[in-house]
Amino acid sequence: MAWSKGKIIENIESLVRSKFTNPKEAFDYYDGDGDGKLTKDDFKKLLKEAKVSAIIRGLVAEFMIQSFDEDGDGTVSWDEFQVAIDETELRQIKSS
Numbered sequence: 001m002a003w004s005k006g007k008i009i010e011n012i013e014s015l016v017r018s019k020f021t022n023p024k025e026a027f028d029y030y031d032g033d034g035d036g037k038l039t040k041d042d043f044k045k046l047l048k049e050a051k052v053s054a055i056i057r058g059l060v061a062e063f064m065i066q067s068f069d070e071d072g073d074g075t076v077s078w079d080e081f082q083v084a085i086d087e088t089e090l091r092q093i094k095s096s
């Protein structure tokens with residue numbers, strides 16, 4: 001079974017929809033230490049719950065940070081996360 005970017009996004013979307021009422025709640029939940037930033041480990045936890053294969057989790061987490069991290073600090077802030085969400089179906093529930 002191949003994991004495409006679309007499939008991974010689909011899994012994350014369905015996780016966020018089923019477990020949280022909006023993306024901010026999801027962000028705060030995975031931001032375990034509450035510093036307003038998601039690290040690679042935080043993304044790995046999210047991907048685990050999104051049932052993404054353990055084999056590729058590390059790589060996908062790395063890829064997500066690299067693609068979302070605009071200011072290059074190696075973590076993803078809420079602002080950066082929102083930009084990423086705008087590219088998915090989750091933007092529709094952003095304000096709910």
Ligand SMILES: [Ca+2]
Pocket residue numbers: 031032033034035036037038039042
């Ligand atoms: Ca954090």
Ligand SMILES: [Ca+2]
Pocket residue numbers: 068069070071072073074075076077080
């Ligand atoms: Ca950043």
